Amino acid sequence: MAKVLIVYYSLYGHVHRLAKAISSGAGSVEGTQVSIKRVPETLSDDIIEKMGAKDIQQKIRRTIPEVSLDDLTNSDAIVFGTPTRFGNMCAQMKTFLDSTGGIWSRGELFGKVGSVFTSSNTQHGGQESTILTFLPYLFHQGMIIVGLPYLFKGQTIMSEITGCSPYGASCVAGENSSRSVSQNEVDGAFFQGKYVALITKNICENREQYFKTLVSLNNKKIKGG
Incomplete structure (x- = not known):
């Protein structure tokens, strides 16, 4: 089974x-196991309530478990989701990523x-x-x-305001976060999930040769052309 992990933060x-x-798209590929996890919250419950996000946060916490470092290392693919904060990832995601130094030092996400x-x-x-x-x-x-290729034709439509770019699926939430995710944006996310799963499945089916090649890169001195 190709294991696809979706790790996100959503306010x-x-x-x-x-x-x-994305989970639905990845899960549509036969031989793929999908799991969804959330990164830990860094805001207090009091702040979240003042921001008007208490109800949705309670729902997310009830239904989506927190991610662990083992979840990352036990997966074959990881799809990260974060809201935009001044053109960058949110603090909650950054805090979690900063905790993965040990994983990096051991090369556990390599490949x-x-x-x-x-x-x-x-x-x-x-976005x-x-x-x-x-x-x-x-x-x-x-x-x-892996991004979101232009094979997803929803990127080129001119009939509506929409997210999605070749770098990945996205959505426009609206000035007060009151806009619902559009069908085109959902379709883009589904496409990205399926695309990730197809590539991951292909790698897993050729896992022995794939990792043998990666190991050989580490053992050989690569000369410039």
């Missing part, structure tokens, strides 16, 4: 909705598939920069990066 539920769609999705309040609220500034983490961990 008002938009990234949560995209995570569900795994990595992908990212996001949301922002406005149409030009930093692409959030994903692009997330990618260095995946590079440092030695992961194989």
Whole structure:
């Protein structure tokens, strides 16, 4: 089984909705096992209530378990989801990623598939920069990066405001986070999940040769052309 892990943070539920769609897409690939986990909260319950997110946070906490470091190392692919905070990932996600130094030092995510999705309040609220500034983490961990290719034709529509870019699925939450995730944005997330699962499954089916090749890279001195 190819194990796909979706790890996300969602305050008002938009990234949560995209995570569900990515899970459905990945789960549509036969021979794929999908799990969804959330990163730990760093805001107090009092602050969350003042931000008007108490109800959705309680629902997420009841239904989605917290991620552990073992969840990362036991997966073949990891799809990360974060809302946009001034063009970057949220503090909750950054705090969790900063706890993975030991994993990095042991190379435990090396060769795994990595992908990212996001949301922002406005149409030009930093969705692409959030994903692009997330990618260095995946590079440092030695992961194989998968985005959302233009094979998903929903990226090119001009009939509505919508998220999604070649870097990953996304949605526009609206100025007060009151906009629902659109069907096109859900479709983009589903496509990304399926794309990640197909690539991961192919790697897993050729796992012995794949990792033999990776090990050989570590043992050989690579000369410049």
